Amino acid sequence: xxxxxxxxxxxxxxxxxxxxxxxxxxxxxxxxxxxxxxxxxxxxxxxxxxxxxxxxxxxxxxxxxxxxxxxxxxxxxxxxxxxxxxxxxxxxxxxxxxxxxxxxxxxxxxxxxxxxxxxxxxxxxxxxxxxxxxxxxxxxxxxxxxxxxxxxxxxxxxxxxxxxxxxxxxxxxxxxxxxxxxxxxxxxxxxxxxxxxxxxxxxxxxxxxxxxxxxxxxxxxxxxxxxxxxxxxxxxxxxxxxxxxxxxxxxxxxxxxxxxxxxxxxxxxxxxxxxxxxxxxxxxxxxxxxxxxxxxxxxxxxxxxxxxxxxxxxxxxxxxxxxxxxxxxxxxxxxxxxxxxxxxxxxxxxxxx
Numbered sequence: 001x002x003x004x005x006x007x008x009x010x011x012x013x014x015x016x017x018x019x020x021x022x023x024x025x026x027x028x029x030x031x032x033x034x035x036x037x038x039x040x041x042x043x044x045x046x047x048x049x050x051x052x053x054x055x056x057x058x059x060x061x062x063x064x065x066x067x068x069x070x071x072x073x074x075x076x077x078x079x080x081x082x083x084x085x086x087x088x089x090x091x092x093x094x095x096x097x098x099x100x101x102x103x104x105x106x107x108x109x110x111x112x113x114x115x116x117x118x119x120x121x122x123x124x125x126x127x128x129x130x131x132x133x134x135x136x137x138x139x140x141x142x143x144x145x146x147x148x149x150x151x152x153x154x155x156x157x158x159x160x161x162x163x164x165x166x167x168x169x170x171x172x173x174x175x176x177x178x179x180x181x182x183x184x185x186x187x188x189x190x191x192x193x194x195x196x197x198x199x200x201x202x203x204x205x206x207x208x209x210x211x212x213x214x215x216x217x218x219x220x221x222x223x224x225x226x227x228x229x230x231x232x233x234x235x236x237x238x239x240x241x242x243x244x245x246x247x248x249x250x251x252x253x254x255x256x257x258x259x260x261x262x263x264x265x266x267x268x269x270x271x272x273x274x275x276x277x278x279x280x281x282x283x284x285x286x287x288x289x290x291x292x293x294x295x296x297x298x299x300x301x302x303x304x305x306x307x308x309x310x311x312x313x314x315x316x317x318x319x320x321x322x323x324x325x326x327x328x329x330x331x332x333x334x335x336x337x338x339x340x341x342x343x344x345x346x347x348x349x350x351x352x353x
Contacts, residue, residue, distance in 0.1 A: 041082055045105040047074040051098040051118065053181055055142060060089035063112070067099075078105050088113050094142070096120060096181035119178040126174075128265060128295040133172060141183045151185035161193050163216075166280075166292030170219040171196045174298050199299075207306040211243065216292070218305050221246075223293035226301040227256030227265075228316070230324050235304035237328065241313040243305075250314070252283035260294035269346055320345035 050070040054063055060083070064076075073079050082105045083089060093115035099108060110116075122140045127133050134148035151157060158168045172192050179191065200215050208218045225238045245252055255270045261279035275282070281290040313328040315335030320342050327342075329335040 041078075041104065041106045043075070043078070043104055044102055045074045045078055045108065046072060046099050046101055046103050048072055049099055049101045051096060053096045053142070054092065054094050054112075056094045056182075058092055058094065060092060063092060070099075072099050075105070079108065082106060082109050086110075086113060094182050117180045117182065120181060121176055122179055123176040124172075124174055124296070125298055128260070129263075130169065133296065137188060141179065141181055141188065143183075143185050148185050148188070151189065157186075157189065161189065164292075166290075167216045167220075169223075169293040169296060170216045172296050173199055173302075174296050204306060211306070211308075213305075217289055219297055219302060220289045220291075220293045222297035222301040222305045223295045224252070224254045224256055225304055226295060226297045227259075228254065229326065232300060234325060235301055236307060236309040237311060237313070238316065238326070239305045240308035240311045241316055241328065243308055244312065244314055246288065248314070249287065251285075251287055252289070254283045257281045257283040257290050257294055260290075317342050322349075 048071050050072050052063070052066040052070060052072075054066065064080075067073055067079075068076070086109050088109050091113045093112065095115055095117035097112060097116075098118040103111075120140050122137065124133060124136045127136060130152050131145070131149055134145040134152060138145040138148055152168070153165075155165065158165060161168070161171060163171055173196060175195070177191065177195065179188065183191075205215065208215055211218070213221070221239065221242055224242065225235050228238050229235060242252060242254070256265075258270055258274050258277065258281070259265045259267050261277050261281040262274060267274065275284045278285070280286055281294065283290060311328070312330050315329040315332065315338075316326045317329075317335060317338040319325050319327055322345070327338040329338055
């Protein structure tokens with residue numbers, strides 16, 4: 001054996017050991033990187049639960065800005081890595097998204113990329129004018145109140161829904177509904193029409209027919225009942241009273257309809273000058289029900305009309321104790337006595353208008 005052969009024998013064991021060490025280190029590093037990336041994907045990554053809204057036309061950096069503003073992420077680097085791998089920056093979808101405790105990065109990106117929004121519970125009640133409804137709804141969805149009111153006033157839309165400009169109020173029945181932040185004015189309006197159709201089931205339609213009223217007329221009368229009393233136990237009594245007046249062909253003479261015509265529900269005392277307004281809502285001038293609701297009556301008010309108290313009352317006047325209840329009367333003489341007591345109470349409390 002010569003010297004060169006001996007040198008090669010001496011060299012290969014050292015080279016083999018070096019390769020083994022290098023491969024071992026590379027394997028360990030790859031394992032650590034794999035473990036890190038596994039954690040990027042599947043470790044919980046919600047530090048502070050919260051929600052964000054992503055508008056139409058938002059870009060990836062704007063999404064990140066929204067997430068940062070809510071301090072949601074435990075590890076933004078992990079979020080960015082998974083987002084890139086799943087091509088989320090090219091797949092931004094608008095909506096409202098909720099990040100709950102326990103969510104990992106993978107589930108977060110999947111939620112955003114699929115557009116899996118969290119439904120929003122929207123409740124509206126105690127509203128009178130369409131502008132108020134638009135303002136209320138705009139707090140829950142992306143379109144603003146200007147867009148909504150423009151759509152609500154569109155005569156083509158109103159006609160397509162089966163109403164006119166006066167009766168369109170009747171279609172929006174106060175309740176709690178689940179909708180999405182990206183709901184458009186058209187989608188919201190169609191949803192309300194579907195809820196209206198669902199509300200008017202066969203039982204309610206039969207009760208309305210028995211009263212000689214259409215569903216829109218029932219809701220119109222319910223809106224007056226709701227303005228007249230805040231007491232649930234009085235609503236059927238008030239409904240019965242107005243049905244009596246309708247059947248007798250009497251003017252309804254409902255003060256709330258005058259306030260609606262004036263556009264001012266802050267009036268405490270209806271005066272003679274108020275009654276002069278020339279409006280189809282002025283039930284002191286025009287017989288029968290007004291052409292449409294004067295608010296968005298609650299279901300309890302609608303059902304009170306459909307299930308009225310069987311009474312002989314024709315007149316009502318607020319009680320002089322300001323309890324919110326009313327004195328009811330069968331004759332004008334009785335009513336005048338009740339009204340005199342109430343006027344005296346107004347005078348004593350210096351309520352002039």
